[in-house]
Amino acid sequence: MVIPSSWKHLWDASVPGKVKVHVWKVCASILPTAGQLRERRVLVGEGCPFCNREEETISHISRECSFVRDVVGLAPDLGSVFGLPPCSLLEWLALCYTIVSPSSFSLLMMLLWGVWKERNQHLWYGQFRSAHQVYFQVVTLFHSFKAARIPENVKLGRQVKPWCPPSAGWLKTNIDGAFDMTTRSGGLGVVIRDSNGTVVAGACGTCTDVASPVVVEALACRLACKVVVDNDLGPVMFKTDCLQVVQAICAEGEDTSVFGRIIDDISSLLSSLAGSFFSHVYRESNKLAHKVAKYALLSSAQVSWSGHVPPGLDGLFSTLCTR
């Protein structure tokens, strides 16, 4: 069998950081077991707290003890890991990685950590639990850890980036549109923040008789440019989650699309804003502008401001200022 030489499979496992650190300590032979402590002349009892038969070494508590075998053996796919040829713990885990699925390997790491945690509970608090109890507690933790990670990494298929402030001297303008298909109307949201994340200006507005959501997005972008020009702000990075509008603004030549006239207006306003530019941003870092657009759609509010946030809108900003 070929043993992977790197420790990558340990650090890449889908488990909490504390579990990785525990397994790393196991492999690096630095777990403070009774055997290790005695080597450092710390006075401790000799035996394994689980089986009372063997000396508590790292290898015993992680692989040989009947208790760890009982706990790990409860996992449907991990029964084979104790049938591997004798080798170091690092080699053993590398071999385990080659014979079980990545998810089962992650569970194995969790269970080794769970047994060690149980060993400490036993030594410090006299807690005694069965292999079943330890196994099911660890499996519950494992599933809740995996569930918490799904929306971020798996569902979206990319890394989620929260809103971040612009560099010093820049302003970031987040823009969004909200479209109501039944009334064919839209809400426009614009939020302008500085490098401290402070809202320095913004706008909300409405539009009627619009054909599609992308027109609302384009109108929101034009409103954003107007607010920046009217208040002599800049340089500004304009951020919208509508890729189609960004592509239309950046494209050369006349835009003949359904929102071409709006794009022409934006281009003309942009030409007076030296250094400012448009770029695309994902929705999760455009939440505040989305809230403002929704608010505009529902309340029909039309207001543009710089400085103090007008009453009615201030509640939105106090709760969501960093997104």
Ligand SMILES: [Zn+2]
């Ligand atoms: Zn034991």
